[in-house]
Amino acid sequence: MDAIDDEAGGITAHVQLRLLPSHPKLRNEPSLKVDVHSAQFAALRATVERFVRSAPLQSRAFADSALSILRQIELPATMHPCVFRVEGAHLVVDHHTHRASSPNAAAAPLRVRLHAYHLRSGMERMHGATVTQLPTAQLEAAWHCLHLRDGVKSRLLSYMLVRRKLNNSAACSGLLLLHGPPGSGKTTAARALAQQGAIRNGGRGVLVHVHPELLLSKFFAESAQNVGALFERIASMATRRRNVFVLLDEVESVGLARCSSMNGAEPGDAIRVVNALLQGVDKLAPFGNVMMMATSNLAFGLEQALLDRADVSILLAAPQGNARVAVVLSAIEELVRCGIVRRADGASRARAHDALACALGSRRGMSGRRLRKMAVAALVEVFQGGGMSGEEEASISFERAVDGVIRAVERAAHEEEEEEEEEEEEEG
Ligand SMILES: Nc1ncnc2c1ncn2[C@@H]1O[C@H](COP(=O)(O)OP(=O)(O)OP(=O)(O)O)[C@@H](O)[C@H]1O
Ligand SMILES: [Mg+2]
Structure with a gap:
């Protein structure tokens, strides 16, 4: 446009x-x-x-x-x-x-x-994957609600641009690897990036979200055939579509090193599956309009040949500093959008930011997922506290929600301390 x-x-x-x-x-x-x-x-x-x-x-x-x-x-x-x-x-x-x-x-x-x-609403299933038309309402807020280390978002967008420019280049496989601990936002970042890609690249695209574990079969050689057939279908899609984003989510379920066996599968079969995956990646590499994104929290165990194929590997870690407050605030914002929490003015938000920064200050290492869940934990705290008017039950105030988060954080810290003390006593 x-x-x-x-x-x-x-x-x-x-x-x-x-x-x-x-x-x-x-x-x-x-x-x-x-x-x-x-x-x-x-x-x-x-x-x-x-x-x-x-x-x-x-x-x-x-x-x-x-x-x-x-x-x-x-x-x-x-x-x-x-x-x-x-x-x-x-x-x-x-x-x-x-x-x-x-x-x-x-x-x-x-x-x-x-x-x-x-915004488009189409979604279809194929064996081992779901195909979503982009841009979709489901992912509208995803990019802006994602708070990553400085520079990570622009790196993701830059890779997307580079990939499109390197159409049919032997140097570019079109594979981006996102790795990091559970709940660090890998799947969300990949899906949100696909949405941004579709918007910034003509306003249309599809996201093929592959669930590799669904491609595995107990029958000999069938898993590798399933992987091969899926990549065939994506290649055929790429000849017709302007932007194809392929998310190989939790790729370790098929991409573990060939020397280790997968899910107790017969070792020969495991090797076939990894080979089919590598061939699939190679098949899609020449299509500049296809971008593959693999996520894993076991990057160290992934097949070396797969790691080598990734153009760029990005580590997503647990949010730090102000990013942690931003994740909690965007989770409360979601409750505002759902009408569960009332909207607040700028001054209340600024106060909430300071109070949350203080409460989260000593709590290191919470994943993005744990931080987001603090909004739900806050509601539990608020409802548990009781004493609410009918109006408050219908939609609680922003200040009360923030107060609930602070109590939930304190409770989690207290429980952890108790656990540590018990462990020490047992060891002693
Ligand atoms: N940095 C972050 N900023 C905002 N939200 C985050 C962040 N990290 C995680 N989340 C939120 O946590 C939830 C889980 O994220 P997601 O599923 O993307 O994590 P993941 O890294 O793929 O986890 P897993 O390894 O378990 O698959 C999502 O609701 C996501 O929005
Ligand atoms: Mg994930």
Whole structure:
């Protein structure tokens, strides 16, 4: 779709126009999604306005309501997604980290890329995999809710760009390996990256999420045949589709070193499966429109030939520092979207950020998954505490939810201490 590059250099803001004609609440009133760094908001607003005027939007009413919303927006004070509603249409302003290539980021010229896309809902199953049409509503928030070490997200996006450029190059296999401990966001990052790829690359794509363990069979030689047949189907898909993302999730279930046996399978059969996987990867390598992503938390045990094929390996670790607070806050944000927790103003969010930073300060090594679950644990704390009015039971306040998280964190720390003491006593 159209891309407007103001001046070169400075900050890049990706603006995504999300068209939702069939959304039940909006019906014929698509929405506009803007990702931008707040310091550049005024400049962005002008650029988006130009885009909305010139874009071949299906609905003139949408363009008009988008423009009227844009004019009414003040610079938002928070760094969290905010939703503005005006006359039935809505505009989601979703702030996230900007990429600054200049030391004087706020004064740097703004470079804006605009992508317009329709959300799609198709999903089909094939043996050992599910195929999802992209962009999908399921993955709308995934990229922005993911808080990885500095530079990891831009590395993921850069690899995606490089892969497309290296079409049919012997140097590029199209395989990205994401490894790290359980719950570090490998599967989520791969799926979210596929969504970003589809949006940034023409607005369409498919994600083939392979569950390798489903390809294994107890019958001799059948597992390798299943692996081979799946890669055949993906190769045929690649000749028809613009963007194909293949997620080989928990690849260790078929990619363990050939010398170790898999799931008690006969060693000869295990070797065949690994060979079929390697051949499959080689088959897809020449297609620049195919990007394979393998995830594993056992990278050290993976077949060396598979590790060698990965163009880039990225370690995803447990979130650190402010990223931990951001993960918890985005989990509470999800409860806000579901209507379980009430929306808060900028000042409450800032207070919540400080309180959570303090509570999480001493708790090292919590995985992203554990941190996200803190929102659920918070609800349990809040409901367990009781004494709520009818209104509070229907939707609890943001402050109460944050308080619940802090209590849940303290409880987990206390339980761990008790466990350690018991262990010491037993050893003593
Ligand atoms: N860094 C992170 N930022 C935000 N959310 C995270 C992060 N890491 C994990 N999560 C959340 O934790 C949950 C589990 O993540 P995911 O399934 O992607 O982890 P994984 O590394 O694939 O785990 P496993 O090795 O068990 O398959 C998801 O809801 C995800 O959104
Ligand atoms: Mg996973």
